Amino acid sequence: MSYDIAVVPGDGVGREVTPATVRVLESLDVPFSFTEYEAGDGTLAEAGEALPEVTSQGVESADATLFGAAGESAADVILPLRETVGSFANVRPVRAYPGVDALQPETDLVFVRENTEGVYTGIEDEITEGVTTLTRVVTDDASRRIAAFGFDYAEQRGADVTVAHKANVMRVTDGQFLDSVRAVGDERGAEYDELLMDALAMHLVQRPADFDVVLCPNLAGDLLSDLAAGLVGGLGLLPSANVGTDNALFEPVHGSAPDIAGQGVANPAATMLSAALMLEWLGEDEAGRRVRDAVEGVLSDGPRTPDLGGEAATEDVTEAVVERL
Amino acid sequence: MSYDIAVVPGDGVGREVTPATVRVLESLDVPFSFTEYEAGDGTLAEAGEALPEVTSQGVESADATLFGAAGESAADVILPLRETVGSFANVRPVRAYPGVDALQPETDLVFVRENTEGVYTGIEDEITEGVTTLTRVVTDDASRRIAAFGFDYAEQRGADVTVAHKANVMRVTDGQFLDSVRAVGDERGAEYDELLMDALAMHLVQRPADFDVVLCPNLAGDLLSDLAAGLVGGLGLLPSANVGTDNALFEPVHGSAPDIAGQGVANPAATMLSAALMLEWLGEDEAGRRVRDAVEGVLSDGPRTPDLGGEAATEDVTEAVVERL
Ligand SMILES: CC(C)[C@H](C(=O)O)[C@@H](O)C(=O)O
Ligand SMILES: CC(C)[C@H](C(=O)O)[C@@H](O)C(=O)O
Numbered sequence: 001m002s003y004d005i006a007v008v009p010g011d012g013v014g015r016e017v018t019p020a021t022v023r024v025l026e027s028l029d030v031p032f033s034f035t036e037y038e039a040g041d042g043t044l045a046e047a048g049e050a051l052p053e054v055t056s057q058g059v060e061s062a063d064a065t066l067f068g069a070a071g072e073s074a075a076d077v078i079l080p081l082r083e084t085v086g087s088f089a090n091v092r093p094v095r096a097y098p099g100v101d102a103l104q105p106e107t108d109l110v111f112v113r114e115n116t117e118g119v120y121t122g123i124e125d126e127i128t129e130g131v132t133t134l135t136r137v138v139t140d141d142a143s144r145r146i147a148a149f150g151f152d153y154a155e156q157r158g159a160d161v162t163v164a165h166k167a168n169v170m171r172v173t174d175g176q177f178l179d180s181v182r183a184v185g186d187e188r189g190a191e192y193d194e195l196l197m198d199a200l201a202m203h204l205v206q207r208p209a210d211f212d213v214v215l216c217p218n219l220a221g222d223l224l225s226d227l228a229a230g231l232v233g234g235l236g237l238l239p240s241a242n243v244g245t246d247n248a249l250f251e252p253v254h255g256s257a258p259d260i261a262g263q264g265v266a267n268p269a270a271t272m273l274s275a276a277l278m279l280e281w282l283g284e285d286e287a288g289r290r291v292r293d294a295v296e297g298v299l300s301d302g303p304r305t306p307d308l309g310g311e312a313a314t315e316d317v318t319e320a321v322v323e324r325l
Numbered sequence: 326m327s328y329d330i331a332v333v334p335g336d337g338v339g340r341e342v343t344p345a346t347v348r349v350l351e352s353l354d355v356p357f358s359f360t361e362y363e364a365g366d367g368t369l370a371e372a373g374e375a376l377p378e379v380t381s382q383g384v385e386s387a388d389a390t391l392f393g394a395a396g397e398s399a400a401d402v403i404l405p406l407r408e409t410v411g412s413f414a415n416v417r418p419v420r421a422y423p424g425v426d427a428l429q430p431e432t433d434l435v436f437v438r439e440n441t442e443g444v445y446t447g448i449e450d451e452i453t454e455g456v457t458t459l460t461r462v463v464t465d466d467a468s469r470r471i472a473a474f475g476f477d478y479a480e481q482r483g484a485d486v487t488v489a490h491k492a493n494v495m496r497v498t499d500g501q502f503l504d505s506v507r508a509v510g511d512e513r514g515a516e517y518d519e520l521l522m523d524a525l526a527m528h529l530v531q532r533p534a535d536f537d538v539v540l541c542p543n544l545a546g547d548l549l550s551d552l553a554a555g556l557v558g559g560l561g562l563l564p565s566a567n568v569g570t571d572n573a574l575f576e577p578v579h580g581s582a583p584d585i586a587g588q589g590v591a592n593p594a595a596t597m598l599s600a601a602l603m604l605e606w607l608g609e610d611e612a613g614r615r616v617r618d619a620v621e622g623v624l625s626d627g628p629r630t631p632d633l634g635g636e637a638a639t640e641d642v643t644e645a646v647v648e649r650l
Binding site: 126137139169170172224 | 399400404428429444445447449450451454455456457458459460461462463464465466491493494495496497498500501505522523524526527528529530531544545547548549550551552554555556559560
């Protein structure tokens, strides 16, 4: 038996950091079988569609997917792929790494972002010329599901939960979100704080160390996690997991970085850390820990790519990670 | 002839910083006539409504309004009052002040936030049990109006414009917003950048000095301006203007701060700086500049309230500002 992993390198630096990460996974004693699929701007140009059916099918039937990055067509690729794996939770750990310049070095938190509804439902219309609407949807089912996931996740880590919302303005929809979260929290006797998302944005900037697990509606999670990325030196190091019931997709938070793509100097750390999340999700906790430790070791005293002030190539970093495994 | 100013102290520290600011305004040689109106949690408890009709009418017929802060009932007070003055633009200058601890001391930017639509329209429904919707509205009219305002504002200051959006996901509505902004920008030959609001959140944290005027849809402006407040030491110093065609309301960005209310130590700077914006809006530029200079002078070497590490009372700061006028 081996794990079937769909690998979707995508565009730009995705095509460099994904093979580097596969190399690391192949150095473990975990049985994998990798199948590569195309998606993104390049595929759109060549095949006329950013996300071919064969890629969706490959992702659907795989045990898990490792995704690189997409360019202009990102939303056309990653949103349907998240749906394909049935992802209801987008998990984004954000922390400062030793030796990496950070505005707020104490940052160590995890966003648990609702990943199916809010303003991401695609229900939009032009009602009459120049008058457009979008239907933001919040359901009890999806809110309870993400709440249960978030409270479980926090409990496993002994972490505190903060719930982000804007129920003073979005009274019915974020009111529903809060009601559902409260119902789940009460059932479990969980303790947690509720905070208006605008106030949270300020507090995250000022005292990120006070937050552990932040449970967010979809768009709030998108914005707040990028904000937090700024506190630890950018998106370059941040991994993420899109988790469904029996499938999941793992991707770095960064994009395709066309400015440095093709030079062989992209930082593979975020993708490798995403692979560590994938290993844990597959139940290979020990291997996940080994990958994370190796990447963190290299980040703190190994070769560095130019984004971290070094001169190393992607390959040098990959070599160093493999050696440390 | 004198300016009719409606004064709405509201709750908590609003009741301390508003009279302090009126005191400063009365020390100028500008003819004012002030009328005080009630609103907020206290009013709700006493009169059964957070925003009595007499207050709305007073605000409507005044030349301008100075607002303090509201507590739990903030949304029930400030959103209708913004509507009462016909506010379509919420203007929020965010900068670090000399002598005040800031995470990013180079920050000096202004949010121009659309103030009538987006997710603030209040069109919400429970479609069936546990399924709720909110209708986000974006129109060409409102988008063009805020764009014209933002480009004018930037031109007067020789400032660059960045337009925040999430049109990769909210394709129709933020697509409309972008189309309208582009139409207005093209008419004027204005140069500006467009940036996804999640990426902007990260860049604001990392390099706020690169931004001048940030033009935002309603909720994005709410979140991003609070984020920026975190970069300069919190909301305590930030003024704001809610600008309509022939009426306007000025308020500090901070809330009613129940933890320190009633002790006479609230920092009046944000409200005084809001009054400076009011003076400028009334065409009293010289007086506006005097108030701002006096407040900044006191912030940099005068008495300080406890939020800035000092031991001064609101009254001491007010005295010092009046002396410097
Ligand atoms: C590309 C875009 C659709 C996506 C999102 O909004 O979720 C991205 O910003 C992210 O956070 O992964
Ligand atoms: C109180 C609330 C309705 C308001 C808003 O969301 O606009 C506040 O957060 C603000 O930014 O002034």
